[in-house]
Amino acid sequence: MKSISNEMGLPLNELKTRMGFFREGLTTQEATKRLQQYGFNEIAKEKPLSALKRLWNHLKNPLVILLSVLGVVSWLTSDIRATIVIFVMVLLGIILRYFQEMRADKAAEKLKAMVSTHASVRRDNKDIEIPLKMLVPGDIIMLGAGDMVPADVRILSAKDLFVNQAALTGESLLVEKNDKESHSENNNPLELLNTCFLGTNVISGSATALVIHTGDDTYFGNIAYNLAGERQPTSFDKGINRFTWLMIRFIFIMVPAVFLINGLSRHNWVEAFLFALAVAVGLTPEMLPMIISVNLSKGAIAMSRKKVIVKRLNSIQNFGAMDVLCTDKTGTITRGKIVLEQHLDVKGGESQKVLDFGYLNSFYHTGLKNIMDDAILDHEELETALKIKDTYKKIDEIPFDFVRKRMSVVVEDKTGLNMLICKGAVENLLDLCTQVEVGREMKVMKNEDREECLQLVHRLNSNGFRVLAIAYKYIPGGSDEQVYKTADESDLVLLGYLSFFDPPKETASEALQRLEKLNIEVKILTGDNEAITAYICKKVGIKTEQVLLGPAIENMTEEQLKEAAGNYNVFARLVPTHKKRIIQALQKSGHVIGFMGDGINDAPALKAADIGISVDSAVDVAKESSDIILLETSLLVLEQGVAEGRRVFGNIIKYIEMAASSNFGNMFSVVGASAFLPFVPMLPIQILTNNLLYDFSQTTIPTDNVDKEWLIKPRKWAIGELQRFILFIGPISSIFDYITFFIMWFIFHAKNNEALFHTGWFVESLFTQTLIIHIIRTNKISFIQSRASWQLITSSIIIVFVGAWLTVSPLATTLGFVSLPPLYWSLLVLILFCYIILTQLMKSWLIRRYGASR
Numbered sequence: 001m002k003s004i005s006n007e008m009g010l011p012l013n014e015l016k017t018r019m020g021f022f023r024e025g026l027t028t029q030e031a032t033k034r035l036q037q038y039g040f041n042e043i044a045k046e047k048p049l050s051a052l053k054r055l056w057n058h059l060k061n062p063l064v065i066l067l068s069v070l071g072v073v074s075w076l077t078s079d080i081r082a083t084i085v086i087f088v089m090v091l092l093g094i095i096l097r098y099f100q101e102m103r104a105d106k107a108a109e110k111l112k113a114m115v116s117t118h119a120s121v122r123r124d125n126k127d128i129e130i131p132l133k134m135l136v137p138g139d140i141i142m143l144g145a146g147d148m149v150p151a152d153v154r155i156l157s158a159k160d161l162f163v164n165q166a167a168l169t170g171e172s173l174l175v176e177k178n179d180k181e182s183h184s185e186n187n188n189p190l191e192l193l194n195t196c197f198l199g200t201n202v203i204s205g206s207a208t209a210l211v212i213h214t215g216d217d218t219y220f221g222n223i224a225y226n227l228a229g230e231r232q233p234t235s236f237d238k239g240i241n242r243f244t245w246l247m248i249r250f251i252f253i254m255v256p257a258v259f260l261i262n263g264l265s266r267h268n269w270v271e272a273f274l275f276a277l278a279v280a281v282g283l284t285p286e287m288l289p290m291i292i293s294v295n296l297s298k299g300a301i302a303m304s305r306k307k308v309i310v311k312r313l314n315s316i317q318n319f320g321a322m323d324v325l326c327t328d329k330t331g332t333i334t335r336g337k338i339v340l341e342q343h344l345d346v347k348g349g350e351s352q353k354v355l356d357f358g359y360l361n362s363f364y365h366t367g368l369k370n371i372m373d374d375a376i377l378d379h380e381e382l383e384t385a386l387k388i389k390d391t392y393k394k395i396d397e398i399p400f401d402f403v404r405k406r407m408s409v410v411v412e413d414k415t416g417l418n419m420l421i422c423k424g425a426v427e428n429l430l431d432l433c434t435q436v437e438v439g440r441e442m443k444v445m446k447n448e449d450r451e452e453c454l455q456l457v458h459r460l461n462s463n464g465f466r467v468l469a470i471a472y473k474y475i476p477g478g479s480d481e482q483v484y485k486t487a488d489e490s491d492l493v494l495l496g497y498l499s500f501f502d503p504p505k506e507t508a509s510e511a512l513q514r515l516e517k518l519n520i521e522v523k524i525l526t527g528d529n530e531a532i533t534a535y536i537c538k539k540v541g542i543k544t545e546q547v548l549l550g551p552a553i554e555n556m557t558e559e560q561l562k563e564a565a566g567n568y569n570v571f572a573r574l575v576p577t578h579k580k581r582i583i584q585a586l587q588k589s590g591h592v593i594g595f596m597g598d599g600i601n602d603a604p605a606l607k608a609a610d611i612g613i614s615v616d617s618a619v620d621v622a623k624e625s626s627d628i629i630l631l632e633t634s635l636l637v638l639e640q641g642v643a644e645g646r647r648v649f650g651n652i653i654k655y656i657e658m659a660a661s662s663n664f665g666n667m668f669s670v671v672g673a674s675a676f677l678p679f680v681p682m683l684p685i686q687i688l689t690n691n692l693l694y695d696f697s698q699t700t701i702p703t704d705n706v707d708k709e710w711l712i713k714p715r716k717w718a719i720g721e722l723q724r725f726i727l728f729i730g731p732i733s734s735i736f737d738y739i740t741f742f743i744m745w746f747i748f749h750a751k752n753n754e755a756l757f758h759t760g761w762f763v764e765s766l767f768t769q770t771l772i773i774h775i776i777r778t779n780k781i782s783f784i785q786s787r788a789s790w791q792l793i794t795s796s797i798i799i800v801f802v803g804a805w806l807t808v809s810p811l812a813t814t815l816g817f818v819s820l821p822p823l824y825w826s827l828l829v830l831i832l833f834c835y836i837i838l839t840q841l842m843k844s845w846l847i848r849r850y851g852a853s854r
Helices: 002-008 012-019 028-038 051-059 062-076 080-113 219-227 235-266 269-283 288-305 315-321 352-364 371-377 381-385 426-430 447-462 508-517 530-540 550-554 558-567 576-588 600-608 620-624 636-676 684-698 708-712 719-747 754-776 790-806 822-850
Strands: 118-123 126-131 140-144 152-164 175-177 201-213 308-310 324-327 339-345 393-398 406-412 418-425 433-438 441-444 465-475 492-501 521-525 547-549 570-572 593-596 611-615 628-630
Touching (some): 002 201, 012 201, 051 080, 062 080, 062 269, 152 393, 269 684, 288 636, 315 636, 324 576, 352 418, 352 465, 352 492, 418 426, 426 447, 426 465, 426 492, 447 492, 447 530, 508 530, 521 576, 550 576, 558 576, 570 576, 576 593, 593 600, 628 636, 636 719, 636 754, 684 790, 754 790, 754 822
Parallel strands (some): 547 570, 611 628
8 A cells, every 4th residue: 555655645746747637637538548558447346257257156166066076087987978968967057157147247237337326527628427437547526425436536626525434444433635735644545634535435525636546556446456356145145055065965975875875785886886976966956056147137137127226136135035124214205306385484484584595505505415405596586686696705614414414604795794604404503593583683592482493393394394494693804714613603593494395205105005015114214303204104104103213322222222123113313323223223133124215324224234225316325335226216116126036036945945855855765765676776877867857947947937925025045944845845756756666666577677667767757856846836736826937837848758758769778768668657647646736735734834935
């Protein structure tokens, strides 16, 4: 970091010379040249995976490694047919997953391109908006409240600029930045007050700055370059990994047992080894990575059609698992477009002076402008009526922050008198007022005046109005150079109130009802006061018997807040840290939390939540903190996104339960058959062929339908349920395997015909394994109450026909098959029918007994 500190701390003139500074900004031609020289403004971990890196990630998958080792061992033992089949399976899994992920990534990039994250930059002497990644060293940028700092920059000019550097320093206190010369005694660039860094964000104020470093050359990029890598595994990733290792442990236990049983009983250790090797391959769920990738990419594309942008594919599962949605109120539950309804004096009468002073305040302040400022400034006629530019001159401003909840401007009139106009939250502002203006008279504010004011504001709040107070004071003897501080916001004269109305979105009530049907509890977390919050919540159907306020949270222990977070639905008068604490308290209670917000103050909560949800109109820092971004204002897309998340997870679980139960059943079948048969139950090449065909039949699972009833409940990864399912469903297939053994041994006298026995079990095993997915894919009665997608049905039919055809095809001799007698096919139909009935009965019992997820 030493070189960064030295360069950023250079005198401004020297730095301008080094950077090739142009006052009118870079030309398009020069910017293009520098982009080629420095590259895109992206840090290491944000760059897409190269083709080789992606391929390597697939190759180092434990399942791929296991299969590859088994393939090499087969080659070393001269079993060329097995080697070919194993590596066909490996290549099939890798290629399908590779291209599906490439497709998903390309789709994700297109989706992300729909989300606007831009920087204001001066090019060709014009101020324009460009994508962040197109910034180059030497660019002049403009920063305002809510912006992410897009690169390491040197400030050229600033006004009340406050920056949050917590992402780099861990310090939550805001840092004021300016354009003065600054030095760091410890050679720490973060101590320089005239620089801002990538990874920080502007809380209030404004600035013009010169871009010094971009991408990996930034302070953040230097750190990220050494730490670049994949994100921390989500609960979904951990669940998949646990399942993968569970199956590998099955293999490590079963394969040696099969090897020893066959070797000791038949004394042909080479044959026993090859058979055990084939069993290991047969038990490996090698399609799992591909099934997951296809499901997630398909889900992301489906959600994009519903105007929901998925920034991180794995967040889809968290969307489906979400059981509590915490949301800000303004702009999410409400329209976020308010109008100035009234301008009242302290007695509740209309007052033009209140509107005039409010307009002056909003017109001159350059900090964090919100929707209420926009509503005030809609009264454009006042600029002419007040002759603002001729009558008033701005002297200074005291910017807004989320602690004071107010901001002030100081203007000078023609008489040379300075006037401080303060606008902000009523409760905060009343404490600063010592006088009140009634009519044209001023009087000392007494307790009864304060109570009367609060009662008026409470009545307005109760009717859904958001209220700001306006206060002022004259300051004689001011000068153009005078700097005003928050301490000057004292001894004010309360003038009156501006009341605004922000109605609920038309879709809010219906969306909340739909979320309730999906068993998602909605909690409102807002900085607004309790009266207006309760009014809006009542309008959209959220219970508001009790409202927990931020000041009360401030004094709560973590355990107290954990209990309160579960009991309350509405939280008001919160600061950003309160929202984050509430979310963390709910997470400690075992909930999967979604948070929806669009403002600067929502960023900490968005990062803390299991899934952060924002909108395209949100400030940059909110969008960057989110996992999901909504492209339209209707809340109905939330319900659709949750349903899609559960649908994706449901199809992944289908494959996992099918693979786990089938493999567990095969374990019993193989061990038992190996113990009493004088020959191996199935040839290694037949096991591998069976597995290859079966894998093909499962590649269409991502297209399958999911029952509506299954979508109404949040779905989490539950290893306990999976293990129960394996123990109860898995052995059923073994029952019918043993029935097949009995039929082949006693009815078809396969004791003296190994090939006939192998062929009979091969066909029965393939048919039952292919059939199992149609039974476990639904809680309903399979084929009657719930049918699979046409793609899954088609692939299943094709595979069983191919399996049957192989027994009479030109490949039959190579694979060790012989023709099966006609009676076998009749008995197979009976076996399959009984298999369906018994599995359906067991599945129904599991659902009644344990509420199984299937």
